[in-house]
Amino acid sequence: MTDVLMPALSPTMEEGTLAKWHVKKGDTVRSGDVIAEIETDKATMEVEAVDEGVIEEILVPEGTEEVKVNTPIARLSGDDAAASAPKVEAPAQAAGDPEKKAPEAVEVQPEGEASAPVLPKVEMRDPELPEGVKLVKTTIRDALRDAMAEEMRKDDKVFLMGEEVAQYQGAYKVSRDLLQEFGDKRVIDTPITEYGFAGLGVGAAMAGLKPIVEFMTWNFAMQAIDHIINSAAKTLYMSGGQIKCSVVFRGPNGAAARVGAQHSQDYSAWYAQVPGLKVVAPYDAADAKGLLKAAIRDPNPVVFLEHEMMYGQEFDVPEDIDWVVPIGKAKVRREGKDVTITAHSRMVGMALKAAEQLAAEGIDAEVIDLRTLRPLDHETIVESVKKTNRLVTAEEGWGPMGVGAEVIARVIDQAFDYLDAPPARVHQKDVPLPYAANLEALSLPSVEDIVKAVKAVTYK
Amino acid sequence: MARGQAGSAAKRKTNDTGSSGAADSAVTQDELLKYYRDMLLIRRFEERAGQLYGMGLIGGFCHLYIGQEAIAVGVQAIKEQGDQVITGYRDHGHMLACGMDPREVMAELTGRAGGSSKGKGGSMHMFSTEADFYGGHGIVGAQVALGTGLALANHYRDNKKVSFTYFGDGAANQGQVYESFNMAQLWNLPVVYVIENNQYAMGTSIERSSSETHLYKRGASFRIPGEEVDGMDVLAVKAAAQKAADHARSGKGPYILEMKTYRYRGHSMSDPAKYRTRDEVDEVRKTRDPIDHLQELLAKKGWADEAALKAIDAEVKKIVADAAEFARTSPEPEPSELYTDVYLEAAE
Ligand SMILES: Cc1ncc(C[n+]2csc(CCOP(=O)(O)OP(=O)(O)O)c2C)c(N)n1
Ligand SMILES: [Mg+2]
Numbered sequence: 030m031t032d033v034l035m036p037a038l039s040p041t042m043e044e045g046t047l048a049k050w051h052v053k054k055g056d057t058v059r060s061g062d063v064i065a066e067i068e069t070d071k072a073t074m075e076v077e078a079v080d081e082g083v084i085e086e087i088l089v090p091e092g093t094e095e096v097k098v099n100t101p102i103a104r105l106s107g108d109d110a111a112a113s114a115p116k117v118e119a120p121a122q123a124a125g126d127p128e129k130k131a132p133e134a135v136e137v138q139p140e141g142e143a144s145a146p147v148l149p150k151v152e153m154r155d156p157e158l159p160e161g162v163k164l165v166k167t168t169i170r171d172a173l174r175d176a177m178a179e180e181m182r183k184d185d186k187v188f189l190m191g192e193e194v195a196q197y198q199g200a201y202k203v204s205r206d207l208l209q210e211f212g213d214k215r216v217i218d219t220p221i222t223e224y225g226f227a228g229l230g231v232g233a234a235m236a237g238l239k240p241i242v243e244f245m246t247w248n249f250a251m252q253a254i255d256h257i258i259n260s261a262a263k264t265l266y267m268s269g270g271q272i273k274c275s276v277v278f279r280g281p282n283g284a285a286a287r288v289g290a291q292h293s294q295d296y297s298a299w300y301a302q303v304p305g306l307k308v309v310a311p312y313d314a315a316d317a318k319g320l321l322k323a324a325i326r327d328p329n330p331v332v333f334l335e336h337e338m339m340y341g342q343e344f345d346v347p348e349d350i351d352w353v354v355p356i357g358k359a360k361v362r363r364e365g366k367d368v369t370i371t372a373h374s375r376m377v378g379m380a381l382k383a384a385e386q387l388a389a390e391g392i393d394a395e396v397i398d399l400r401t402l403r404p405l406d407h408e409t410i411v412e413s414v415k416k417t418n419r420l421v422t423a424e425e426g427w428g429p430m431g432v433g434a435e436v437i438a439r440v441i442d443q444a445f446d447y448l449d450a451p452p453a454r455v456h457q458k459d460v461p462l463p464y465a466a467n468l469e470a471l472s473l474p475s476v477e478d479i480v481k482a483v484k485a486v487t488y489k
Numbered sequence: 490m491a492r493g494q495a496g497s498a499a500k501r502k503t504n505d506t507g508s509s510g511a512a513d514s515a516v517t518q519d520e521l522l523k524y525y526r527d528m529l530l531i532r533r534f535e536e537r538a539g540q541l542y543g544m545g546l547i548g549g550f551c552h553l554y555i556g557q558e559a560i561a562v563g564v565q566a567i568k569e570q571g572d573q574v575i576t577g578y579r580d581h582g583h584m585l586a587c588g589m590d591p592r593e594v595m596a597e598l599t600g601r602a603g604g605s606s607k608g609k610g611g612s613m614h615m616f617s618t619e620a621d622f623y624g625g626h627g628i629v630g631a632q633v634a635l636g637t638g639l640a641l642a643n644h645y646r647d648n649k650k651v652s653f654t655y656f657g658d659g660a661a662n663q664g665q666v667y668e669s670f671n672m673a674q675l676w677n678l679p680v681v682y683v684i685e686n687n688q689y690a691m692g693t694s695i696e697r698s699s700s701e702t703h704l705y706k707r708g709a710s711f712r713i714p715g716e717e718v719d720g721m722d723v724l725a726v727k728a729a730a731q732k733a734a735d736h737a738r739s740g741k742g743p744y745i746l747e748m749k750t751y752r753y754r755g756h757s758m759s760d761p762a763k764y765r766t767r768d769e770v771d772e773v774r775k776t777r778d779p780i781d782h783l784q785e786l787l788a789k790k791g792w793a794d795e796a797a798l799k800a801i802d803a804e805v806k807k808i809v810a811d812a813a814e815f816a817r818t819s820p821e822p823e824p825s826e827l828y829t830d831v832y833l834e835a836a837e
């Protein structure tokens with residue numbers, strides 16, 4: 030006898046809905062038979078039997094929601110099942126490190142809340158947000174989608190191309206429903222030919238269209254980096270200002286969960302080095318939407334770095350307005366007086382968590398979300414450091430020649446006399462990302478690393 | 490070249506005007522039983538890997554080889570000592586076919602110290618110099634240029650070895666494939682390109698991605714001969730591989746084999762599979778399954794009764810159960826492993 034367990038159907042799935050049973054008590058199943066359907070926030074998937082035997086009992090009825098992964102959902106009898114059933118015992122590390130999971134939205138302390146007097150005011154709203162606008166909880170995935178849909182409605186020169194963006198609705202479901210609304214002329218499935226379709230996108234942009242080129246992940250854009258840099262970034266200059274290239278290259282960047290070295294890399298510093306490109310890496314959903322709309326409208330090539338582990342995170346997004354966040358402006362996510370922490374993309378969440386922990390220990394950190402890496406808003410950073418006199422930079426990528434290195438160089442250049450301690454950098458360890466769960470956790474920067482770095486620069 | 494030959498070549502779905510390989514003429518009972526066992530091992534191994542993934546023991550992506558077993562096993566049957574194998578991320582089957590220890594392969598999937606890359610590579614990135622297996626590559630198409638480079642080394646050393654370079658129907662659209670084809674033929678490199686055409690690249694069918702769907706013709710403008718092969722028939726695979734390898738080994742340059750096959754499972758574990766019907770999958774499983782096919786052949790030849798097949802089944806199950814147990818209990822790599830294998834020391 031063996032238990033059929035609720036399976037994890039994706040690296041980050043923790044629970045799902047048992048939508049449908051295809052078998053009932055007494056049925057005989059063979060390995061490969063579809064026995065049930067499971068729904069997650071991303072998709073519906075079929076569960077196939079691995080072992081052979083007779084269904085003795087259905088333990089979780091269909092329609093049950095929030096069934097945790099590894100919960101027994103049915104009981105199977107039969108020799109085969111008995112002989113081959115492995116012991117169920119997920120290792121601690123598979124579920125262990127909270128930082129490898131999609132992070133939760135950062136708790137924002139309401140202004141003047143009596144229960145948390147030590148915490149300074151947290152800026153909830155973008156400075157550009159008009160009065161009286163309704164905020165709606167939206168996932169980053171949907172915010173990006175909405176940004177594309179709105180711009181496509183507004184401007185028929187805008188179109189989307191990439192692998193699996195149309196019929197499959199996006200490998201990470203970011204382009205959900207776009208094919209249905211805009212048709213296959215404007216939502217284009219490409220073959221797996223990154224170098225080719227990135228070049229086509231740049232060519233179409235040179236001819237005056239406004240393509241959004243999706244890379245399934247930025248790792249695969251390395252096939253196409255020649256067109257991003259040599260063709261898109263430089264042509265305006267080389268043509269003496271004649272040839273414009275308004276194109277957005279977008280997709281998930283950085284480490285996903287347990288996908289190994291070739292699929293886990295942060296390209297922030299790579300692209301941020303290149304004149305002619307703008308490079309954007311938002312943290313929350315409002316910025317994801319507002320900055321993507323700005324990127325699509327921008328007359329220049331824009332590299333737009335998303336994060337796979339953030340797609341499912343919900344944040345407030347202003348509703349019913351043409352919400353555009355300007356490229357090139359950092360955002361103070363949390364005000365503080367003791368130390369400045371700079372971060373972008375997913376690391377902003379970690380910096381905010383670190384700031385909370387530090388607050389409990391009496392260190393008042395200011396967190397700056399860089400949002401745009403090129404052009405870098407050094408004024409906001411320098412102003413902050415002039416106030417706090419200390420600096421920690423945090424990024425997911427490698428340290429050498431990185432974003433933190435650039436931020437620190439700017440600060441040394443413009444606020445050297447204000448520094449009370451050498452700045453510190455938090456970043457990934459200087460190795461390709463390992464697959465093993467424990468090594469992966471050691472390799473990636475954590476909240477703890479930021480806390481430690483802050484203590485080092487504040488001599489605490 | 491005689492017209493008649495070209496005509497019959499067309500019927501055989503090849504643009505090679507030479508003779509075709511003879512299918513099952515010379516196969517022995519022991520050989521056939523070995524192919525059966527090796528294919529079954531891959532299938533059971535993959536089923537178990539899918540299960541371990543569902544239990545959270547395997548992370549990230551995990552691409553199963555179920556349905557395609559006859560290809561890795563059929564090619565392996567004619568591979569000579571020192572011939573190299575390289576493929577993409579759907580690599581577990583090739584490694585088992587190459588004779589790698591199932592324990593090591595499974596432990597790499599679970600990211601443990603006992604894995605073939607000490608847990609540092611994972612499902613998509615596995616290697617074995619011992620088995621001349623060069624990976625295990627996560628970037629679609631990259632292995633094609635690398636495999637052609639292995640052939641360049643063989644040519645350079647004049648060692649009469651052949652590089653078996655596997656890739657998918659989706660990968661066949663990458664530009665570097667054609668850059669490699671050109672150089673391989675130009676320089677007569679000993680490489681056999683094995684295209685595993687399972688008809689889908691993630692959710693995209695070959696018809697939706699390829700202007701020429703007969704992939705064996707893709708080398709034609711480089712003058713590389715190619716042939717379509719029933720990739721669900723291990724003997725057809727073996728015969729075609731033999732012919733292609735002979736061609737490459739004898740200094741005539743590359744050869745393309747388009748293996749018509751099918752993957753039963755989703756692209757990786759998190760694939761809702763809305764791009765094809767359940768009936769389509771069931772139909773292939775019912776009518777073209779490579780293992781069933783071999784079982785029938787064994788029965789027809791009177792080479793294996795039910796007891797013999799059961800014994801193989803039991804042996805395979807034991808190996809897989811043992812590999813799973815090893816992969817579950819092998820410790821995680823030591824933290825100090827984080828910094829090893831980044832560079833080699835320069836020789837004195
Ligand atoms: C350069 C690159 N682009 C995209 C991907 C994402 N990806 C992984 S597998 C795959 C489909 C490949 O299909 P195919 O070559 O037919 O091989 P199969 O999966 O069918 O074995 C895609 C698009 C990748 N890994 N590398
Ligand atoms: Mg394929």
